[in-house]
Amino acid sequence: MSSRPPSPSSPAVSPAAAPRAAAAGAANVVLDSETLFAGQQTVLIRHQGEVYRLQKTRQGKLILTK
Numbered sequence: 001m002s003s004r005p006p007s008p009s010s011p012a013v014s015p016a017a018a019p020r021a022a023a024a025g026a027a028n029v030v031l032d033s034e035t036l037f038a039g040q041q042t043v044l045i046r047h048q049g050e051v052y053r054l055q056k057t058r059q060g061k062l063i064l065t066k
Helices: 018-023 033-037
Strands: 042-047 050-056 062-065
Touching: 033 042, 033 050
Parallel strands: none
Antiparallel strands: 042 050, 050 062
16 A cells, blocks of 8 residues: 555644644544554544444454444
C-alpha cells in the first residue's frame, strides 16, 4: 500500500489538534492509523455512549466491532 499525502480538502491533523479542527468546522479530519494505534493492535472508541473496538488484522486491514 502506498502512502499518499493528504489533499488540500482533507488535511492531516495531529490527534491533539483533531478536536479543535472538528470544532472549527473542518470538513475532513485525517488521522494516521499508526498515531491512533500508538503501537497497539486494538483501540477502543467511545461513540454516543457506546464503546467500539477498532482492531488491526495480520493482513493490515481494520475491523470495527461493537
